[in-house]
Amino acid sequence: MRSQLIDTQQQQQLSTMIPVRYRILLYLNIFLIIVDICINTFDEFLAPNTFGQLIIFIIQDVCIVLSITLLIVMVLTTYVAQAGLLCLLLRMFRFSIIVACFYLALCAVVQALILVERFQESTFITSAFLKPQVLALYVVQRTFSVLYYYGMKRAAYRLSDPHFYQSSKWLQNLWEKRRMAATGAAMHANSAAGSTSTALRCSCCEIL
Known part of the structure; x- marks a missing residue:
């Protein structure tokens, strides 16, 4: 009876700790998504010069890397991964991880093309988008960002499932x-x- 009571108390403590992980995961992912949305929307208005835009692009890339790192860490720290079912989790979240990595590569390419064009001029110009390859990649990156936001938010909500953090009948x-x-x-x-x-x-x- 005493051991059963201890197990019940431990399960109750675990169930009270899990919502904190939910909130931290959701809030961090939502915050990083909001930062990326703001940069994608206002980067041309926030940058006073080329160096300012370089700093903004670095912040955007750091946010994407942090988002990917957060997702991987949360996957690795689940009870399911520690129980030896890491391959199952990677299959479940491979869509979000692949989309995030591809989006990071797209952002890096677009940012490099824009900065190369603007560093060649002494003043901050907007003629970088006159080149068709820059404009095409810019449109693709902005369009693909919607899929990135969906994938990261979907992964955050799926990781909020209590089955990932404790032993259950599903496991x-x-x-x-x-x-x-x-x-x-x-x-x-x-x-x-x-x-x-x-x-x-x-x-x-x-x-x-």
């Missing part, structure tokens, strides 16, 4: 499926090895 079912799959694979390998050895024996008998 036990996953372990059972994994154990059955491993057992089936082992039985299949043994049967394949047995049939191969039988075939070799038959061929040897025929040769003799």
Whole structure:
């Protein structure tokens, strides 16, 4: 009875700690998304000169890197990952991770093209968008940002599921499926090895 009471108290303490993780994760992701939205919207108005725009672009890239790092850290610190099901989590959140990495690469390319054009001039110019390749990548980056916001917010809400942070029937079912799959694979390998050895024996008998 005492051990059951201790387990119940521990589960209650864990359940009270989980919402704090929810709020931290959601607030940080929402804050980083808002910063990126503001930079994408007002970077041409906030930058007083080329060096100012360089600083703004660095802030944007740092926010994206922090967002990706936060997502990976939260995935690695879940109970599911510590239980040995990291591959399952990576499959579940690979969309958000791939989209975020691709968006970071797009931002870096667009920022580099814009800064190269503007550093060649002594004054802050807007003619960088007159080049079709710069304008095309700029439009693609701004359009792809919507998918990035969706992916990161989706990952944040999915990581807010309590099943990721404590033992549950859902996790036990996953372990059972994994154990059955491993057992089936082992039985299949043994049967394949047995049939191969039988075939070799038959061929040897025929040769003799």
